[in-house]
Amino acid sequence: MTILLPNPGGGVRAYEPRPEPLGFTAGVPLTSRTVFSAAHVVADPYADTTPDSAAAVDWDATLAFRRHLWSHGLGVAEAMDTAQRGMGLDWAGAAELIRRSAAEAKTVGGAIACGVGTDQLTGPATLAEVRAAYEEQLALVESTGAQAILMASRALAAAATSPDDYVELYSHLLRQASEPVILHWLGPMFDPALEGYWGSSDLDAATSVFLDVISAHPDKVDGIKVSLLDARREVELRRRLPQGVRCYTGDDFNYPELIAGDEAGFSHALLGIFDPLGPLAAEAVRVLDTGDTPGFRKLLDPTVELSRHLFQAPTRFYKTGVVLLAWLAGHQSHFTMVGGLQSARSLPHLARAYELADGIGLFPDPVLAENRMKSLLTVHGVPQ
Secondary structure, X not given: OOEEEEOOOOOEEEEOOOOOOOOOOOOOXXXXXXXXXXXXXXEOOOOOOOOOOOOOXXXXXXXXXXXXXXXXXXXXXXXXXXXXXXXXXXXHHHHHHHHHHHHHHHHHOOOEEEEEOOOOOOOOOOHHHHHHHHHHHHHHHHHHOOEEEEOOOHHHHHHOXXXXXXXXXXXXXXXXXXXXXXXXXXXXXXXXXXXXXXHOOOHHHHHHHHHHHHHHOHHHEEEEEEEOOOHHHHHHHHHOOOOOOEEEEOOOOOHHHHHHOEOOEOOEEEEOOOOOOHHHHHHHHHHHHOOOHHHHHHHHHHHHHHHHHHOOOOHHHHHXXXXXXXXXXXXXXXXXXXXXXXXXXXXXHHHHHHHHHHHOOOOOOHHHHHHHHHHHHHHOOOOO
16 A cells, blocks of 8 residues: 655655554663653643643543553653643643653652743743742652753743853752752753853853853752754763763754763763654663664664654754654544644655654554554545
8 A cells, every 4th residue: 555645845755654563562671771751742632722721631641651651661751842841731731740640650660750940930030030930840840759850941041141140040959959850951942942041152151051060069960961952062061071970862863873872971861752762762772781782773773864854943843743653653542732733844744754754663553654644644635
């Protein structure tokens, strides 16, 4: 059978889907790397909402997807930007997500780390208000027993007037944290409101401020998650980290080489692309656990084209492709997103995502994926 896919410039092309998936199953725990998948939320398709409404979440499907990730040995990075934090999921929804997912993690013995931000602030805020918002969210995450991820804050980026403001606020939060946290540096390609984070648009200057914060509190920093899509900069940064502080790559363009590492070290992983790649990524890391770096790269390198496609500019809309693939893979019954974000990518973009994912054997049931993709294409005027 073939499926007709739309071309970006018009017209259609015939594509013959792969007959069999790669078919990875759950295996032994990962040992050589700590790996988190930032997980998406599943919208409730029956809720009568508008783009301005509070998110309506299908909690059963959302938690089932997290159990899927845990079953393959991955940790879950919860309530991050992949979960549409700040793009459809407000703080009230994120807080409920954190509570439910943390409870589920305890039930199944899964690793979980949760995003701490300031998104309950809806307008201009003072530094004192930013600090209080962070404190509120940190307290909630710690109360659930989950690890905290201190996320970059739009409100802080708007309120800070110098690098010292970042140093003072983060130092306060690290002193207050009861357990070591993960610091998250999210670049403006993921969120334009974070331009100039750490007090400068000069990345060298910003890196120095970031490292000053870490070096002053190494006992309170488990690791850093870097999402700048710049492999060279990440390697240089991880080589400058204090002993015992991990680098979690958030580079969805260059993750195989960064996780594999070099003679001076390697990156662990906290990645949005590991939402759709979960079973394959876990299998690749298990191969790496045996010391077989070429085997690891052989499995993971072919996924990079798909990841670069999903995360192409405007990068912040990568969530649309992630949810499409979850639907095609059978992890949810619909292609609906909170905030109506399923409309954020074009039909040719989604068709190419399907083609690339199918080509690497990502779908557990290729026939289901083909039929669902055909239904999406048909309703958008591409007859099959």
